Amino acid sequence: MHPDFPYQLYLVIAEESCVHYPLLQVAKMAIEGGVDIIQLREKNLSTSVFIKKAEALKQLTDQYKIPLIINDNLEVAKAVDAFGIHVGNNDIPPTQIKQQWDKHKAIGYSIEYLEQLKNEQTEVANHLGISPVYSTATKTDTVTEWGIEGIKKIRTLTTKPLIAIGRMDAGNAGEIIKAGADCIAVVSAICASKYPEKTAKNIKTQIHKHRNENI
Numbered sequence: 001m002h003p004d005f006p007y008q009l010y011l012v013i014a015e016e017s018c019v020h021y022p023l024l025q026v027a028k029m030a031i032e033g034g035v036d037i038i039q040l041r042e043k044n045l046s047t048s049v050f051i052k053k054a055e056a057l058k059q060l061t062d063q064y065k066i067p068l069i070i071n072d073n074l075e076v077a078k079a080v081d082a083f084g085i086h087v088g089n090n091d092i093p094p095t096q097i098k099q100q101w102d103k104h105k106a107i108g109y110s111i112e113y114l115e116q117l118k119n120e121q122t123e124v125a126n127h128l129g130i131s132p133v134y135s136t137a138t139k140t141d142t143v144t145e146w147g148i149e150g151i152k153k154i155r156t157l158t159t160k161p162l163i164a165i166g167r168m169d170a171g172n173a174g175e176i177i178k179a180g181a182d183c184i185a186v187v188s189a190i191c192a193s194k195y196p197e198k199t200a201k202n203i204k205t206q207i208h209k210h211r212n213e214n215i
């Protein structure tokens with residue numbers, strides 16, 4: 001477990017990804033299955049509607065004492081006093097977030113190019129998304145499909161917590177952890193599952209089984 005990021009299974013959730021149950025129900029079942037941290041990723045909501053949804057989810061995550069991360073929108077993250085925010089190369093940069101928000105808040109930053117490992121944004125970020133490990137229908141505007149070799153390479157370049165995202169499931173979580181990721185982030189494997197609790201449990205089991213085999 002990474003000392004600066006003691007979360008190993010990360011649910012990234014949006015209403016449109018939830019197939020069998022509403023978002024709050026999926027989130028609850030996923031937490032009960034072992035999800036340690038949740039990101040609310042709503043790409044098409046107005047800020048006011050995004051805030052309402054984030055408030056409802058925050059009630060649930062507070063109840064279970066797990067951190068809530070907001071995707072992209074600093075105003076929403078501030079409004080609900082989220083644990084942190086996740087941004088990518090087309091969003092508000094981590095350096096600006098540090099200036100505009102409590103410096104103790106967690107900033108996640110997507111790594112899409114190797115060159116980013118040398119930039120100031122990566123330096124300022126608290127944890128890094130390896131984005132994507134495998135190409136996925138959930139997010140199609142991506143740059144590099146990192147694969148196992150990409151994770152190994154990034155692991156040699158930084159000691160920051162690494163979150164693997166992109167087509168992660170119970171079948172590949174073990175090898176991804178072995179390659180050097182600290183955390184597995186999942187959208188569809190859990191949100192589209194008929195049994196979100198069981199699916200989360202299966203992924204967590206694989207993470208635990210392989211977490212001491214990090215290269």
Ligand SMILES: Cc1ncc(COP(=O)(O)OP(=O)(O)O)c(N)n1
Pocket residue numbers: 012039041071072086087088089090091108109110128129130131139163165185
């Ligand atoms: C944990 C995690 N990693 C990567 C991403 C992708 O962020 P970004 O590149 O900003 O793309 P969008 O999610 O905003 O479409 C993420 N959200 N979470």
Ligand SMILES: Cc1ncsc1CCOP(=O)(O)O
Pocket residue numbers: 012131132133136137138139165166167168185186187188189
């Ligand atoms: C938000 C995001 N960032 C990189 S890939 C991705 C989507 C991952 O979704 P899925 O787990 O369904 O492949």
Ligand SMILES: [Mg+2]
Pocket residue numbers: 071072086087088091
């Ligand atoms: Mg973004």
